[in-house]
Amino acid sequence: MARQWGPSMRAAERAGCVVSASRAGQPEAGSWSCSGVILSRCPDLVLCHGGIFTPFLRAGSGALSAAGAAFLPGDSCGDDLRLHVQRGPAASSPSGRAERGRPGLCTPQCAGPESGPQGRPRGRPLQPPRPAELLLLLSCPAFRAHFARLFGGEAAEQWRFASAAPEEEVTEDEEEDQLRALGWFALLRVRPDSEEEEEEEEEERGPAVAVASAAIWGQVVFATQETSPYDIAVVSLEEDLPDVSLPVPAEHFHEGEAVSVVGFGVFGQACGPSVTSGILSAVVQVDDTPVMLQTTCAVHGGSSGGPLFSTRTGDLLGIVASNTRDNNTGATYPHLNFSIPITVLQPALQRYSQMGDLGSLRELDSATEPVRVVWRLQRPLAEAPRSKL
Template identity: 80%
Template sequence: MGRQWGPAMRAAEQAGCVVRASRAGLPEAGSWSCSGVILSRSPGLVLCHGGIFTPFLRAGSGALTAAGATFLPGDSCNDDLRLRVQWGPTAASPAGRSERGRPGLCTPQCAGPEPSPPARPRGGPLQPPRPAELLLLLSCPAFRAHFARLFGGQAAEQWRFASGAPDDEASQEEEEDQLRALGWFALLRVQPGEAAAEEDAEGRGATVAVAPLGAVPKGAQLLACGSPFGAFCPDIFLNTLSRGVLSNSVGPLLLTDARCLPGTEGSGVFVAWPPGALVALVAAPLCWKAGEWVGLTLLCAAAPLLRAARAALVCLRPGSEVLAAQLPPEVGAPRSLPLQDPELPWAAAAVLVECGTVWGSGVAVAPRLVVTCRHVAPREAARVLVRSAIPNLRG
């Protein structure tokens, strides 16, 4: 990934974790899991996706779309909710030091009846899952407003943000729950373990750095670090890395072409400079339009989300100002990048071509002259619509 990504990769892997939600005393009821970001190790604060909490909401998923709802207290979920958070080895942990280079152990979920071949060398075994409590569920109002404007109304019939393919057998209720929770995240507090004191002694208690909203320019390289398939076999999938660019943005709603899979909801997306600065969290890893897969990942910017978390903590939990102050602050803007100029030729030349239900991209090569693929604008089309950020290119 290049030398410049070394510090960012280390920061991303140190911040990556997986969160599992289950019902107390009901193992047959199954579990729900997603990726998360460790905001601070002392105290242990984790931000993850809110979709795994919809089965536990006392008032149902409709509470997420209630008028004016921007956050919900932790007791909005049933008392039988049990949370576990797991992350990889740290240099500070005894296991991480003594087991460096030895193979990890597979989790019971993917361990077969016969012993499995040794896994590839890892930096020691995973930390055991730690119990956690739900502090609050929150959303970014600006993200939800932009999402509703872009994908609401009639467009909702053509867009699908479920993790599965359009022909998967998912109930309408499950799909509605996924859409309602798409812009929601959860703030957790992890109970300390035996290695907490050693982690703090070696500087592991520091918070992640957070890039301000708008500081990362379109086209900047991004690094996503999440766990495909959630809590399934974390010794293999935990903190899987994927590179891409910031494809586009509208307020706190960001798009990237970094490949993310189901289960990476809630994972962190980072930039190279400042080293490992957190830019956003994955809101939806896959999306479909008109039955075709779209290779873009939907992100929610981290800075406004954390601002909302601070405000919600102070509102819901009197005396929580100290806890709110432990959330990571925003850092300075990344150093200037060559893609920061908004007048780049390729930015002005790229257009959207729509021909009825057919759509695609095009290149404006001259005033009122656009080149695109023949199947995007068939000869028999009665009307062709060209959209661009440049007003005089509209046709």
């Protein structure tokens, strides 16, 4: 797993930090903290959630819900606000010099010395916290609107803010402050230790990459019938996608291999796509041909139609079709789900792509009875049941 997720973890480590806020000269008042994202190195900018600044607002938390409040300047907080940003330990370069701006994960053992018992290496301690200043607090109406859409109305009664404090110690005013802070984010500037550091960060700053998304219309050219065990549809897009790389269909499946599912489960488009991981726990075959893939990835309502990938190779293994529900209790089991193997679909898709012929796709509606039994999650009877009479 370290090799599989290494690049992603290193990217997250380089972009992550911890932001803490406290009152000057009042250690007994405690501190507030949250995670932050490093946006740039020169200037050294950090983005974090605005909730930790609520206790420091000069006008109180009501300023966050004032009509037309789109942003608040940095001086909207009191002069006693003290901010610090802490990153992970710097990685060592081949020359032995610590490279700036390359933090690493730091678990509790990082607080120890460089070497543990018997000379085993330990993680280096976190870099010292650096002072920062609040540039502005910015409201994001789209975030607040989506939150109201997901958790508004009767559904709101099923959700509460998590807190380390006992529930009886969280007052109604504190919960109201948390609600007001939803949708507010803070932009910080980390103060450089020296002019030399500013110059080095300017050299290390990389080019920005913009990612855009757009809705594209399509037309359904084929969909399986309700009686088909395979639930799929083929959509022809009205526009080409030249910048989207096509997945490589897998030819073989290996039980136990790491897999990932990409989909719009749970809250769908409101929260964007999600990626869940697991293993390919079973390859169900009929006449030595795979007809169903079972995985342990978390699959929720709305994930159907999403791709199932091999984590190791990136090959497309199948299309998510369903998870499991207990008809007696209504409970769903997201980690027990089933996908249609891409080997079932690939020949028909290739024929349609090359010749425009839907004949092979229509054959999916006339799957054999053993295949239908598999997708009904039943075992075929070995022999006719005998009557006890």
